[in-house]
Amino acid sequence: MTQTRTITLTVNGDSVTRTVPVRMNLADFLRAELGLTGTHVGCEHGVCGACTLHVDDAPVRSCLMLAVQADGASVTTVEGLADSGRGAALRAAFTARNALQCGYCTPGMLASALDYIDTGGSADRAAIREHLSGNYCRCTGYQAIVDAVCDVIEGRVTA
Amino acid sequence: MKAPDFRYERPASLSEALALLAEEDATPIAGGQSLMPMMNFRMAAPALLVDLNGLADLAGITAADGWLTIGAMTRYAALEGSAQVMEGVPLMARALPHIAHPAIRTRGTLGGSLALADPAAEMPAVLLALGGEVVVEGPGGPRTIAADDWATGLYETARAPGELVTAIRVPLAAPGQRFGFHELARRHGDYALAGVCIAATGDAVRVAFFAISDRPVRAPGAEAALATGDIDAAVAALADLPIDGDLHAGPDTKRHLAGVALRRAWAEATS
Amino acid sequence: MTNPLNLFDRPNSYIGKTVPRPDARRLLEGRGRFVDDIQLPRMGHAAFLRSPHAHARIVSIDVAAARAHPGVIAVFTGAEMAQHVEPYVGVLTHLAGLRSAPQHPIAVDIARWQGEPVAMVIADSRATAEDAAELIEVEYDELPAACDAETALDPGTPVIHPAFGNNLAWERTVDVGDVDAAFARDDVTVVERTMRFGRHTGVTLEPRAAVAEFDPSEDRLTFHYSGQAPHMMQFIFAKHLGLPEENVRVVAEDVGGSFGIKIHTYGDEVATAAAAKVLRRPVKFVADRAESFMTDIHARDHVVEGRMAVTADGGIAALAFDDLTGIGPFSMYPRTSAIEANQVLNLTGAPYVVPNYRATARVVFQNKNMMCQYRAVGHPIAMAICDGLLEDAAAAIGMDPVAIRRRNLMRDDGYPCASASGMKLADLSHHKAMDRLVELMDYDRLRAENAALRAQGIHRGIGFCSMVEVTNPSPMFYGVGGAPIASQDGATLRLDAGGGLQVASSVTEQGQGTNAILAQIAAGVFGVPIERVRVKTGDTETVPYGGGTWASRGAGIGGEAMLQAALALKSQVLDVAAVILQARPDDLDIRDGSVTDANGTPRMTLSDLARTVYYRGNELPSDLTPELIATRHYRVTDFPFVFTNGAMAAHVEVDPDTGFVRVLDFWAVEDCGRVINPQLVDEQIRGGVVQGIGGALYEECLYSPEGQLLNTTMADYLVPMAGEMPDIHVAHVETPTRTSVLGAKGAGEAGTGGAPAAVMNAVNDALRPLGTSIWQMPMTPERILKALGRV
Missing domain, CATH: 3.90.1170.50 (Aldehyde oxidase/xanthine dehydrogenase, a/b hammerhead)
Structure with missing residues (x-):
């Protein structure tokens, strides 16, 4: 029988209590149990970066963390960013630059890019590329994403 | 690709953790950045998963007597944010950005890396080059294992069943000590095709390669040659090193690349 | 009635402008529907x-x-x-x-x-x-398994389908001119290479x-x-x-990405x-x-024995090759797994005047995952064969790679014409594209800079590719052979009571921005602000019947259907407006959501018109039967395909100690006809180029001799990531196709089709002074080190 445990965590500002299978990872928990399908699953082994989101304000691969390990933590998903307005300038820059095509990598890409911007990253294209090098995008070729991050850092786009 | 079922415990103390780890098929999980993929692929199927993330005492960095003691649950991100590490252990500081990607470094721990002993991982080789130590604790109490004795095979270490890595000890850089690091990875954050760490104090040189064998390996011939400053002889001495190929490079390629990495790391150490 | 010639400079036309995609915000806020x-x-x-x-x-x-x-x-x-x-x-x-x-x-x-x-x-x-x-x-x-395509036809190899007697799935030969005589001439230089193209796959993130x-x-x-x-x-x-x-x-x-997979x-x-x-x-x-x-289907995995003869002044005298490809144990249904090899035969040499051409393709069964059509089907192989051999020949006779292209590229004023393989070509611009490329990359300066760096032990190379891309396919691609694959597409526009448009199209959106360009065409041609257009695609219940999006057909075919439907609806609306306004339809226009007179003065809003029709039909003459919905379909009729052309260049640095290649710069000049949304086209090119760089340098499905796939993780199958990719400079030549009013050709596959040849040529340009070259993709460090004799 599947083993379960009851957890309480904060998701996008709301306190959530659920009984979850202990083997369920955080990404599956958010998607299947909370209906927060904005977090995407691309590889389930921590390489593609699609499921990257913020746990206690730090970027985390949500496929490499169990939901039970998020007990007591504060999780912010792409839906939470949109609802709170955080990252609005970055989303505007992504739109203006067409820094997304299919949109599947986008939630994870935004999480990693916001991490870079909010920790004081500079508009150095090589540094941005290096910081985003754990987030796979098959569509864009990355240049527009780098452009968008530069636009935000250099203040060319505001929310 | 979903993990098989397991029992999950999150002990609040080291003694509780050790008691749980005495059970059959118990596996500790630290940052989980390697174990979780293995579980998702069903290459690892522990009956009991002992989550170490509740053991706050196992995280933290303290300096004493010229050594830094780093708690096993200290995360890479914390190491990157530590002035003691960045200034006191420059070789580790140099290697840290090469470990995967920021989101992995948020969760990944130094103790987890040493316990897994992935032959392509940077930290076991850093520790080996620095002549550091791994502190483990089991039912019989704590013991300290020199980095030279730590990795014993592919994903195998001197840690006995039931023991847990509790801390990693590294000597603080001595005045005049020089370091070099170089890895050749196809993409940023990938495991390298070959990599090397150098720590040189006067004519005592320690060289530790990673990603070329079943474990991080020192290169005694190269160390002896570098002690006299002879990089060509050091590279030539790699001919004797046992080397394993992988999917992306055969043994001959790895040996060649190890030599290139050694030259570049030595240039950095002596610049 | 609006004159189609004026469609693109109407006051509120969106065609030719960068307009943000309507889907972007939804996807950025985590509200996608995967x-x-x-x-x-x-x-x-x-x-x-x-x-x-x-x-x-x-x-x-x-x-x-x-x-x-x-x-x-x-x-x-x-x-x-x-x-x-x-x-x-x-x-x-x-x-x-x-x-x-x-x-x-x-x-x-x-x-x-x-x-x-x-x-x-x-x-x-x-x-x-x-x-x-x-x-x-x-x-x-x-x-016993038959895994190696190169031995699949050997007598001792197990036959996967015993009833067939051997593992041959298909073969075809094209033979034009007198190839043997051309190679036998004593005034030509012949180059000959064996090229290998690794098996790779699409790796859609979803x-x-x-x-x-x-x-x-x-x-x-x-x-x-x-x-x-x-x-x-x-x-x-x-x-x-x-x-x-x-x-x-x-x-x-x-x-979440498709790319043909x-x-x-x-x-x-x-x-x-x-x-x-x-x-x-x-x-x-x-x-x-x-x-x-x-x-997921794999692709490429070809072994090609190719040779080219050139005259002393660089003219191509003959091109010949044998292509062998292994497709797995079955031909994929319903598109088949012979199309890639067929494309290689059709496309190789198509940018150039090739008087004598012979090509043979053999397609064999093997016990590996199936191969089929992935982005730029056959193009990377076709372009690498011809442009690889061409630059090889240029080096052999001491000719500049740009000069030898100018010597052989089809004349811009020579269309319509046919390629050596018989492909009908029209409205192409190889020379203009090459001129623009050379200017864009500052070629002469770059050559001089590379020469200076060479003296310092830095080994950089420049490589080119002149290419064609198959787009806007007609029924001759699949339908002719019995496949349940529509070559025509439909579009429906409906004017709703609020004055907005509901439009539906049978082409689909996978991130290219199809929905955006459909909205641009509908809004611009019909005459409403783009915000008033809602686009529906991807549902057999609600969209017209059509083929979907593949072979770079969304804009060219789906876009033309939308244009024609918008013109039709406009005509229908103006017929109604003329009655209400007591005017002649020819004296009216639709602009910015209103029916206007010819000089643009608003006469009534579209909402007023639609509400009159829908709610207050009593106000209309009883013999008026207003239709505020229109559907049109479009297919290409005069040509099997509408080809595009492009010129690309890669600038790379090879580290001869490590065998690592860094792509420093990449330039692409593309002629996809009328550009509907410049930003979306540029981004298609960039994304495509990066996939092409992936094929050239990184990506390969590695099998053991026993047929075990060895790299089934994203850590082991190397896709291009941000850290190693260059910025990509894109420019355009616009030669609209005369097969449609819209004039748009496809742009989705050019980058993937042309980049591998350019990168390979650049690597070989860097390696040539070191006395070696490489003809196997991906060009991994190990393969380059072996070519250099370092290991």
Whole structure:
């Protein structure tokens, strides 16, 4: 029988209590149990970066963390960013630059890019590329994403 | 690709953790950045998963007597944010950005890396080059294992069943000590095709390669040659090193690349 | 009536302008609608047990323990599934001689590649389904496997389909002019190379995914899938599950990348639909990443023996090659696995005047995952053969690679004409594109800089590719051969009471921005602000019948249908407006949401008009029958394909100590005809170039000699990541196609088709002074070191 445990965590500002299978990872928990399908699953082994989101304000691969390990933590998903307005300038820059095509990598890409911007990253294209090098995008070729991050850092786009 | 079922415990103390780890098929999980993929692929199927993330005492960095003691649950991100590490252990500081990607470094721990002993991982080789130590604790109490004795095979270490890595000890850089690091990875954050760490104090040189064998390996011939400053002889001495190929490079390629990495790391150490 | 010639400079035209995509905000706020986001009541989750062997007889399967596992809904073996699905065969009549064997969704009796489904488990969660799949006991009798395409036709090699007598699936030869005589001339220089192209795959970030719903009360299947061709799948499910075609609805909403991967018939997806029908409840299947690597179609994997003869002044005297490709144990259904080799024969040398041309393709079966059409089908191989040999020949006679192209490229004023292989070509601009490229990259300065750096031990190279791309295919691509694949597409515009447009199109959106350009065309041609247009694509129930998006046809074919439908609706609306306003239709226009007089002065809003028609018909003459909806379809008729052209250049640095290659810069000049949205086109080119760089330097599905795929993780299969990719400079020449009013050709595949040749040529330019060259992709460090003799 599947083993379960009851957890309480904060998701996008709301306190959530659920009984979850202990083997369920955080990404599956958010998607299947909370209906927060904005977090995407691309590889389930921590390489593609699609499921990257913020746990206690730090970027985390949500496929490499169990939901039970998020007990007591504060999780912010792409839906939470949109609802709170955080990252609005970055989303505007992504739109203006067409820094997304299919949109599947986008939630994870935004999480990693916001991490870079909010920790004081500079508009150095090589540094941005290096910081985003754990987030796979098959569509864009990355240049527009780098452009968008530069636009935000250099203040060319505001929310 | 979903993990098989397991029992999950999150002990609040080291003694509780050790008691749980005495059970059959118990596996500790630290940052989980390697174990979780293995579980998702069903290459690892522990009956009991002992989550170490509740053991706050196992995280933290303290300096004493010229050594830094780093708690096993200290995360890479914390190491990157530590002035003691960045200034006191420059070789580790140099290697840290090469470990995967920021989101992995948020969760990944130094103790987890040493316990897994992935032959392509940077930290076991850093520790080996620095002549550091791994502190483990089991039912019989704590013991300290020199980095030279730590990795014993592919994903195998001197840690006995039931023991847990509790801390990693590294000597603080001595005045005049020089370091070099170089890895050749196809993409940023990938495991390298070959990599090397150098720590040189006067004519005592320690060289530790990673990603070329079943474990991080020192290169005694190269160390002896570098002690006299002879990089060509050091590279030539790699001919004797046992080397394993992988999917992306055969043994001959790895040996060649190890030599290139050694030259570049030595240039950095002596610049 | 608006004169089509003035369509593009109307005051509120959106065509030719960068307009943000209507889907962007939704995707940026986590509100996408991908297949795995769908949760339905009573939905079961499927997992497949897959063959661990490349070739094995299934002696027995014991599923009792799996069936008894708590949470399991059903288990199907291949034989059980075969009772519900008519087998399928991937052949087309216009590929004369192509043969393949019947395929079942789940292997029956024999598994023919590692990863082929052997059993299906449906349970209350994917995790439970995987638990139960582990409980299935299969006894295999391993059979000798034919894995290596190069030995597949050897007498001693096991024959995968014994009835065929050997492993040959298809062969074709094109022979034009007198090739042997040309190579025998004493005034030509001949270069000869063996080129190898690694097997790679699409690695869509969203894996293949399907949710099948079946309503037995209506005998109705609804299939939500991540794919590119809903109507094609509608036919396939109807035919092979035994349903009336109109009772099958296929829906593709947001698709997380496709690139040709998601346009084929996969056994696991067919089984998912069949299981939903049998179980009378929804079933979801989402491939995990290991399944993606093992079972998403692979592509390329060609070995080519090529040679070229050039005269002393660089003229191509002859081009000849033999191409061998292994496609797995079956030809993929319904597009077949012979198309890539066919494209190689059709496209090689097409940018150039090639008086003597001979090419042979052999397509063979092997015990590996199946190969089929992936972005830029055949193009990377075709372009690398000709442009690789051309630069090789240029070096051999001491000629500049740009000069030798100018010597041989088809004249810009020489169209229409045909390529050596007989492809009809029109409206191309190779010389203009090359001129623009040389200017863009500052070629002479770069050459001088590289020479100076060479003296310092820095080995940089420049490589080019002049290319054509197949776009806007006519029925001659698939339909002619009997495939259930529409070459025509439709568009519907409906003016709603509020004055906005609901438009629907049978082409699909996978991130390219199809929905955006459809909105631009509808808004601009009809005359409303773009914000007033809502676009619907990807649902067989609500969009006109059509082919979907593949072969770079969305803008050119779907866009022209939208243009024609917009003109039709405009005409219909103006007929109504003329009656209401007591004016002549020719004296009226529609601009910015209003009916205006000829100089743009508003006379009535579209909302007023529509509300009058819909609510207050009593105000209209009784003999007026207003139609505020229009549908038009479009297909290409005069040409099999509408070719585009491009010129590309790569600038690379090779580290001869490590064998690492860094792409420093990349330039692409593309002529895709009329550019509807410059930003979207540029981004298609950039993304395509990066996929091409992936093929040139990184990506390869590595198999053991026994047919075991060795890299089934994203850590081992190397896709291009941000850290190693260059910025890519894009420019355009615009030569609209005369096959349509819109004048748009496709742009989606050029980058992927041309970049590998440019990168290979650049690497060889860097290596040439070191006395070596490389002709195998991906050009890995190990292969470069071996070419250099360093290991």
